Amino acid sequence: SQQGEEDPQALSIQEGENATMNCSYKTSINNLQWYRQNSGRGLVHLILIRSNEREKHSGRLRVTLDTSKKSSSLLITASRAADTASYFCATVWMDSSYKLIFGSGTRLLVRP
Amino acid sequence: GAVVSQHPSWVICKSGTSVKIECRSLDFQATTMFWYRQFPKQSLMLMATSNEGSKATYEQGVEKDKFLINHASLTLSTLTVTSAHPEDSSFYICSARYGPNTEAFFGQGTRLTVV
Numbered sequence: 001s002q003q004g005e006e007d008p009q010a011l012s013i014q015e016g017e018n019a020t021m022n023c024s025y026k027t028s029i030n031n032l033q034w035y036r037q038n039s040g041r042g043l044v045h046l047i048l049i050r051s052n053e054r055e056k057h058s059g060r061l062r063v064t065l066d067t068s069k070k071s072s073s074l075l076i077t078a079s080r081a082a083d084t085a086s087y088f089c090a091t092v093w094m095d096s097s098y099k100l101i102f103g104s105g106t107r108l109l110v111r112p
Numbered sequence: 113g114a115v116v117s118q119h120p121s122w123v124i125c126k127s128g129t130s131v132k133i134e135c136r137s138l139d140f141q142a143t144t145m146f147w148y149r150q151f152p153k154q155s156l157m158l159m160a161t162s163n164e165g166s167k168a169t170y171e172q173g174v175e176k177d178k179f180l181i182n183h184a185s186l187t188l189s190t191l192t193v194t195s196a197h198p199e200d201s202s203f204y205i206c207s208a209r210y211g212p213n214t215e216a217f218f219g220q221g222t223r224l225t226v227v
Binding site for chain 2: 030031033035040041042043044045048050088090092097098099100101102103104105107
């Protein structure tokens with residue numbers, strides 16, 4: 001399958017705790033993006049990290065990228081109940097298609 | 113962020129009929145649009161990549177004659193599910209981006225139910 005893998009598949013934490021999600025992929029990439037999806041809705045873009053970048057921050061989000069290991073992580077600090085959603089990494093392939101392929105996703109539950 | 117509008121948000125159709133789903137980028141020119149299919153509690157599976165003015169590139173296993181994609185302008189792409197069957201029932205989501213190094217913006221999705 002072209003799809004990347006994410007772990008854990010599901011994560012349940014208490015409000016205020018940090019949540020870490022990991023993503024592994026298979027091909028050479030142009031960039032990697034993280035998205036959030038609330039149940040049955042469209043996707044919201046969170047952050048884009050380019051293949052020559054190693055770390056990026058946006059508010060309570062911190063993303064790392066290790067191209068040698070073909071992996072990325074998303075850290076959400078000081079989680080809130082409103083962060084409850086599914087989180088997906090997506091890679092832009094480094095070929096002529098530049099297609100956007102999604103990982104398997106992590107379902108995050110933040111308990112109030 | 114930029115806005116991508118997908119219409120309709122839900123549709124119920126009879127088996128054997130065709131359904132058209134529209135995806136519009138409202139405030140930017142989308143050189144590339146993607147169409148995905150998502151089953152409950154699963155990830156998005158790429159169906160096809162559509163570049164403005166050229167034929168769509170379909171992923172392996174996706175029937176191009178069944179899922180017709182047209183990207184006639186920089187702001188509009190359509191997906192037509194032809195001769196729909198109950199197994200085509202799913203959540204279809206479109207995405208649009210300006211260039212390969214830019215973020216992709218997603219429509220709200222269309223829930224298709226074929227009865």
